[in-house]
Each structure stands twice: as structure tokens, then as C-alpha cells.
Amino acid sequence: MSVEVRIPTILRTYTGGEKAVPGEGATLSEVIDHLEGNHPGIKERLIEAKDGQSDLRRFVNVYVNDEDVRFTGGLGTSVSDGDQVVVLPAVAGGAGDVAEPANRI
Amino acid sequence: MLRIDQETYDAIIAHAKRDHPDEACGVVAGPEGSDRPERFVPMVNAASSPTFYEFDPTEQLSLYREMDAREEEPVVVYHSHTATEAYPSRTDTGLAMEPNAHYVVVSTREHGNSDGPVEFRSYRIVDGQVTEEEVSVFATIEQLRSQD
Numbered sequence: 001m002s003v004e005v006r007i008p009t010i011l012r013t014y015t016g017g018e019k020a021v022p023g024e025g026a027t028l029s030e031v032i033d034h035l036e037g038n039h040p041g042i043k044e045r046l047i048e049a050k051d052g053q054s055d056l057r058r059f060v061n062v063y064v065n066d067e068d069v070r071f072t073g074g075l076g077t078s079v080s081d082g083d084q085v086v087v088l089p090a091v092a093g094g095a096g097d098v099a100e101p102a103n104r105i
Numbered sequence: 106m107l108r109i110d111q112e113t114y115d116a117i118i119a120h121a122k123r124d125h126p127d128e129a130c131g132v133v134a135g136p137e138g139s140d141r142p143e144r145f146v147p148m149v150n151a152a153s154s155p156t157f158y159e160f161d162p163t164e165q166l167s168l169y170r171e172m173d174a175r176e177e178e179p180v181v182v183y184h185s186h187t188a189t190e191a192y193p194s195r196t197d198t199g200l201a202m203e204p205n206a207h208y209v210v211v212s213t214r215e216h217g218n219s220d221g222p223v224e225f226r227s228y229r230i231v232d233g234q235v236t237e238e239e240v241s242v243f244a245t246i247e248q249l250r251s252q253d
Contacts (some may be wrong), residue, residue: 009178010202059200061162068162088162088169089202093147094128095186095194096156 001026003079005035006086007028014039023085028064029054029075031085046087047075106239107181107207107227108141109133110246116145118211118223121185124150125213128185130158132206134172135180141249142180142207150184157196159185181227183209190214191224193235201230208239 005023007015015021021038025031036043046055054075056062062069063086069077079085113133121129130150133142134221146168151161172178182203186194191212193201201208212224229236243249 008202059202060219061165063162063166065152066166066167070162072146080165086166086169088165090159090162090200091130091132091165091182091202092152092159093197093200094152094154094157095189095196096154097195 001079001081001083003004003031003081003083003085006029006084008088010089011042011087012038014042014045026078028062028069028079029077031079032075035051036064059092061090063088067077106241107142107209108140108241108243108249108252109181110243110249112147112246113142114225114242115149116228117181117209118225120147121211121213121223122216122218124185125217126155126187127153128155128158128187130160130184132168132179132183133181134175134177137176138179140180143246144177155187163251179203179206181209182206183211186212186214187217188211191226193228193230198230198233198235201233204231214229 003023004020006020007018023031024034032043032046042046046057046060047054056074064079065083120131128150131147134144134146135141137244146158148164152159153198191210193210208228208230210226215221225240227238229238
């Protein structure tokens, strides 16, 4: 499955400044692995190990065709030819010390 | 330096006062590369918290799509602190992911929802490094535009 992956400003250092790059895979997880093949280092900005399993980082938002993947199966979300995957770092913060730096993009 | 017009400056403060004691948040979008904040976009704080803010992920996507379509970027990302000074917290610094944005923090700790002066400060936050910058307020958006 060929998809388009939209890259946020903060991660364009991995894509040579490109705002969008081609992706391949049947699930979001596969798309991210493929992305890592072309743009080494980008995967660990998106994914962390949690309780022995990989999961999206808390402050990374990923959408497949405008649907937040947290509601569609997370990394297992299936993708189809022509789908668009959008990555956005959460816009978040605040006075309290609640964020673990490891959770950020 | 952050250059901003009076109406937008006042709108950010009004939003912060309205949402006190919860933190308020939003952006001011502007033409890509212009460094000019022109379009005030208050956002809902999905966390509804006095110590944390987070854009609702679905609203955030709509906002970013809209900015893309209009060839804009988030020139200002603002939020309020409601019990502490207008300086980026560890959380703010750790989660600042727009290297081109001016991060505005206002503090409503003194007057809350009431009239009265509000601390309004602006920062660059890049790779966890915070640099405060001057804020220059222009009477009108036209005056701001004529700076270029």
C-alpha cells in the first residue's frame, strides 16, 4: 500500500526538509518501519517501548485520513492505497510538572 | 523580537482572563516566513486544567490543515499560567515542538478573571533552550505590516 506521510516542521531534519514523503505498508506500524528505512532515526521520535510493547509516544498525534489513530487501533491501524498519514506533535504544556520528557516527540 | 498588534495582544489576554483559573491556549497564525502574527485562533484546552494545557488532537488537525491551505504557520503559540509567573515551565520547555514559533506565556495570577495588568512575555524555545525576547506592540496590524 502506498501512502503519503505528512511530516511536521520539527521532524523535517530527517526528511531533508520535505513536508511530505511516500510511505509503504499495510498498517501504521509498517509505514513507520518503512519510514525509518528511508529516514533513519525518525522512528524513535514517534514510538516508545511501554510495558514491553511499542506504542506511539504520548505527545505525538498521528492521523490516518483525518482520524486520530488512538481511536482506530493505534499502531495496528490499517492503511490503504492512497491514504494520507499526518504526524503532528501535540501542542501542550503548562505550569505543572506533569510531562515526562521521554513522552515527547 | 515578537512584533504584535494591540488587538491581538488584547485578545490573548482576554482569553487568559476568561479561562482563569484554567490555563488558556491558542495560536496566532501568520503567512509562512513572514514572522507576522495576523490571525488569532483561540483553542480549547482539552485538559481543562489549572496546571496543564493541550490542544484537542482533532481540532489541532483542523487548525493545521486550515493553516496549510492558507499558507500560514503558527507564528505565536500562547498559553497562560494561572498561579505562577509567565515563564516557561519544565513541561513547556520539554514539549515545545515549533522551533519557528514565538512562545507567549501570560500570567493571570494577580487579577484572575478581573481587570488589571497581566504579565505578557515571549520566548523562543529550541531544543530545550529558552530565550526570552522583547515584545513590541503596534497600534494596528497595518503598522505591523509596514515594518517589512
